Amino acid sequence: MMNTELVFVDSLAAAGNDYDALVVVASDLGNLPAEIADTVAAAQRVNAKVASSTQVLLCDKAPGQRLILAPTGPVNRDFDDVRRFYDAARSAALAAVDAGARKPLLWVPAAPQAQTQADDFAHAVEAVWFGFAQGIWQPLEAREHFGDEIEGIQQVGLIRSAALSAETSAEWLQAVEAGRRVARDLCGTEPERMAPLRFAEYCQKAFANSPVKVTVIDDKPQLEHEYPLLAAVGRASFGTHQRPCVIRLEYTPEGAVEQTLMLVGKGITYDTGGADLKTGGHMAGMSRDKGGAAGVAGFVKAVAGIRPQGVKVVAELAVVRNNIGALAFVSDEIIVGRSGVRVRIGNTDAEGRLVMADCLAKLVIEAAGETKPSVYTVATLTGHAALAKGPYTALVPNKAARQGGFVDALLNAGELWSDPAELSPSRREDFDFVRGRTKADDLLSSNNGPSATTRRGHQFPMAFLHEVAGLDKHDASSSQPIPYVHIDIAGSGVEGGDWQHGKPTATPVLAFAGAFLRK
Template structure:
């Protein structure tokens, strides 16, 4: 039996079984791309599906629930559909497993056994299917807290596998990865009050208590104003309300042995985005409690580190958690604010608060990075509507020169695809750096944003990456510098998950698949 951290409720316990006829389970959920594959697993189950297929031509697309002559009594057939087309990927298995598990639960199952039939095309089909099942069994934090008896959707999830050692390793790995997504869903999905900044800090401290990850909270307004003035500007209106006061949450992990790489992500954690003085009007404010999914992903990735305990890796993360409120003390367009790096920033739009809360923490990371071994800085954020238009419900990634020279974007794209966490590559160009310098007045260095929505601005998800690189000082550490520093901007606006669906936890699986490659293998 594998369990999740004791601070939280287990989405579902998992166990291994090599027997379809085990009396421990009340349903068998079969994930397959073709009913003919079921014949290799069990002739009786195949016979049942054959009979169903003879009267239901939609079986291969819709699946079915049927009686079987096993102690479980119930079989849920969860088809992936075709997987041999150019555009098919391993998500077919995760989606089928999620749908199948949900169907099993709705049919009255409390102890399903998940059976994933091998697919030569996708080596991680079983792992991704387990993760899909976990996704289907997740219960939101506030519901777990309000109705404890509904904190789990089933009592036990079994994973079928004839090689017990391999199956148990798969289960342990899936639980480690899911524990990260579990935290990210809790933080990202909490409503504006349950996950107001101080309560995010409280949750994170509890989550990592006694783990290999250390937590440090900065919440002093004077520290913000002196060291993180751009963050302080966004926090200004909210700070007058004690329960909404901003928090900078520092996370640190250091693995055993000589350090070979240092991972340094900064996450946008806007617990609610009103748009500030440039208020979101016309009903578009709804859903803005999800604007903290970047910080949620940073916390989730550190939970994966805490679970897998990789050697030779150091990680320093900052969750920039604040509420973009509107009120008599809110920051406004036309203000000129001097950033931590010393640049004078003219505010163009208060609804561009995400880059504001991350820029100074990123500058802090840059200052630390020059003393670290093989550092890679990142910003992770639900930053722009333009990213949603440009890449749909995928993650967009942009590399600076040193990161591009290391081919990071392409490599993490490939690594993410292995686990169904898909990424699209964008490019930072000179136009993006020109954009933030056009129209500034004498005595000003950088324009924070134009006053049009990003979705109506050409290169609306790229130029914010240039703003972050310039304002943090990372642009001084390009390919021609004496100290090049890798930096990647990751916009998850389209991938994070919108209400009423649960957050996805993107891009945690991609980060783990790339940076923890040796540990994400079975």
């Protein structure tokens, strides 16, 4: 799954002849090391863009005589963050591949010196690695057609610096990136190549010979009995090669368990909208509606590589295609979920919360018997999240998650590791919105309009999931509170918001790794 090897190098001199390009990511071109300062100064005299955009320069002191200069721009303004380094490295990766480099050496000679691990740029050097890896990734279909060599880069060296966190190893960075690679592959692949059972097959291969146990549930009677809301969404897909499944991933550490992370990922392999059909060209790009399940699988892949002590991880991926046909479920149906809650369907295109609901209900029951559990749903759920938060992930927590520090952990890790999110508190209006309207039902899945034009369109789905999964019995004031955070990545799941062509970002793998997989 991970083809590019990462190696730490002590210095430029220690690199010898092992590399064929030097990639310098710098925030201050006026304070560059002597080895390259003259080359950069000469280039600036004839090219004003050297200080503001990625350039490939001829440099006798650089490996392979290739100097790839990637300026970050200013990093001292209130709105600057570590993504300046991530983005510069991503641009440099594209330039390195185009220049024919195969073994580039990354150097951050002037990273801001962090005073504490909470400083904004404490992980700038690590961000350069992750940004560079993001840049070289090519879609799974392309690699299967042309071969893995299409990505070009075989090995990356990273020069150690005082700014590199002492607890960061090359193995840790590579394990997290292997997870991000899995997330991009699963999210970014077209709907036939990554149909539900092929999604499951990819996961089985990704976790082969690892400490993660993989269980695939695709039996129709079992799904109808244990995951009735999911089965309803996939009703028209049973009997086809697109039939739905639930993929369960379990990691149990050696020794004592100190906390348990329980995650549910939305894996709609193609979102047609169902009977409430997407029209007007809005169906294009809906093969990426599996980004939540992809991100969860990617985080578990990082866990498999790092094998953290004390952290148990349980995940269920709801992988479904909401085909259109005579058997498709429709609005106004009342479906009894796993928890016994009666759900009236408001709009079949609000299917993501339905496929996650029964998985979440199952994990909530299991959480009661786990050590320090916290529960998460991850989904490309609403256009409203993209409208309200732009390119940022929306975190919608319950009170137990806020009081327990879980949402702060994700927010802080996202800022430090180039995977930022914003807080969207749930409110009483959200719970009122989903409350059943008649004695015939307990909950309404959604209204019948687009989320982007619905007030609190990305917050009220959390209230639905909270209630349908039985989390109302585990509020902060209960005898057994369960922290829960709903994570909407509709605005952050692909670069530039281009759902048909943009590279998947692998969110929220970096935020979760930074929050839970550090010592």
